[in-house]
Every structure is written in C-alpha cells, then in structure tokens.
Amino acid sequence: MKTNYLFPHRYKWVSGALFAIAFVLLTFLFVFTDYEDSPQMKIRVFAIADGFLSDNVYFKVVDNSILDELLMLLVIVSGLVFAFSREKLEDEMVAAIRLNSLAWATIANYLILLFCYLFIYGMPFLNVLMGAMLSQLVIFIILFRYKMYRFNNPRQDEE
Amino acid sequence: MKNNIKVQRAIHNLTQQDLADRIGVSRQTINALEAGRYVPSTVLALKLSRLFNKSVNEIFDLEEGD
Numbered sequence: 001m002k003t004n005y006l007f008p009h010r011y012k013w014v015s016g017a018l019f020a021i022a023f024v025l026l027t028f029l030f031v032f033t034d035y036e037d038s039p040q041m042k043i044r045v046f047a048i049a050d051g052f053l054s055d056n057v058y059f060k061v062v063d064n065s066i067l068d069e070l071l072m073l074l075v076i077v078s079g080l081v082f083a084f085s086r087e088k089l090e091d092e093m094v095a096a097i098r099l100n101s102l103a104w105a106t107i108a109n110y111l112i113l114l115f116c117y118l119f120i121y122g123m124p125f126l127n128v129l130m131g132a133m134l135s136q137l138v139i140f141i142i143l144f145r146y147k148m149y150r151f152n153n154p155r156q157d158e159e
Numbered sequence: 160m161k162n163n164i165k166v167q168r169a170i171h172n173l174t175q176q177d178l179a180d181r182i183g184v185s186r187q188t189i190n191a192l193e194a195g196r197y198v199p200s201t202v203l204a205l206k207l208s209r210l211f212n213k214s215v216n217e218i219f220d221l222e223e224g225d
Contacts, residue, residue, distance in 0.1 A: 089184075089185040091183065091184040091185055091188050092184070092188075092199070092200050092202075092203060093184065093185070093187070093188040093191060093197050094185070094188075096197070151187050151191075152187060154187065154190060
C-alpha cells in the first residue's frame with residue numbers, strides 16, 4: 001500500500017537517538033533543576049504573549065531563556081520523524097499495526113489525562129499540562145515499537 | 160475469514176519468504192495471513208490470486224460471523 005505521509009526509513013535511527021537524548025535532557029531540565037539555578041540561554045525573543053498572572057504583554061520583544069524552547073523543538077521534530085518514518089519492510093500489515101497503535105495511544109492518552117484532570121489540582125496540574133504536550137506521541141511510539149517487536153518476533157507456537 | 164494460502168504455497172513449492180518476496184510483503188505478514196490473524200486488502204488478495212492462478216474465491220472463504 002502506498003503511504004505518502006511517512007518519512008524515509010534512513011531517518012529512523014538518527015531521529016530515534018536524537019529523540020531519546022533530547023527527551024532525557026528536557027525531563028532533567030524540568031524535573032531536577034529549580035528555575036533560578038537551571039542552565040539558561042537568555043536572549044531577546046519575539047513573544048505573542050508573555051507574563052505572569054495579571055501583568056501580561058502581547059506582541060512584544062522580551063527576555064527569555066531559549067534552552068527549553070530549543071530542546072522542545074528537537075524533541076517534537078525528532079519524535080515526529082521517528083514515530084512516522086517507514087519501517088525497513090513497509091507493507092499493508094505494518095500500516096494496519098501503525099493505525100491500530102495510533103488509535104489505542106489516543107484512547108490511553110485521554111484516559112490518563114482525564115484521570116489526572118479529575119484528581120490533580122492546583123500547581124501540580126501544571127506538570128500534567130507539561131506532560132500532556134508529549135504524552136500521546138510517547139505512548140504511540142512505545143506501543144508501536146512493542147507491536148512491531150511482537151510482529152517481527154512471533155512466538156514459536158505461531159510459526 | 161479462512162484461507163488456504165498454506166496449501167497453495169505447498170502446491171507451488173514456495174517458502175513463506177519466497178511468497179513474501181513475490182507479492183512484496185514481509186514474511187511476517189504471510190505468517191499472520193496463514194494463521195488467520197490478518198485479513199489482506201483486495202490488492203493483496205488479487206496478487207495472491209494471480210500468483211497462484213486461482214480465483215480469489217478459491218483461496219479465501221467467509222466464516223460464520225463475517
């Protein structure tokens with residue numbers, strides 16, 4: 001089956017490695033460093049919106065550390081390429097497995113988000129929102145890799 | 160849906176890998192087809208039909224509940 005939305009297979013492992021490294025760095029930046037003493041790359045950037053609570057500014061140039069922006073850019077781009085690049089042997093059953101994984105990842109992601117929405121309040125909920133930026137992609141990647149592993153290594157009794 | 164791909168493959172003396180190469184899918188897909196775990200697209204069914212020189216109806220058969 002011809003699929004036109006997939007990236008070439010040769011990008012797969014490069015983007016996978018980049019994704020893993022950038023994901024770990026980003027997690028480390030958000031989870032294990034306080035905002036004040038985290039590494040910074042302060043430059044002047046254009047902001048559509050910036051501010052804290054009430055004193056917001058719109059369409060202004062502001063000071064901001066772009067380290068997290070760069071990491072997020074790397075995580076999302078490499079994650080998308082890794083998740084949606086061709087398998088070594090791409091056929092219609094792989095396409096079916098991909099679609100199935102995507103559907104289950106979407107369902108699982110929203111069940112988790114709903115659970116968090118119902119039981120997590122206040123400032124900790126900001127962490128949920130941060131996690132929600134990448135959770136669907138990460139769940140899809142894990143699910144699809146697991147299913148492809150099972151597909152490529154069927155149990156002996158199924159031979 | 161039932162199929163007799165395994166039988167047809169034996170008649171034509173092909174391994175799963177040979178058959179996979181002939182119709183452009185992976186060996187695992189042939190394996191899943193023979194085990195009844197995957198229902199192929201019309202295109203793939205027609206390719207099998209052409210390769211085995213049998214009509215699609217002679218290779219695939221509906222089951223109860225299909």
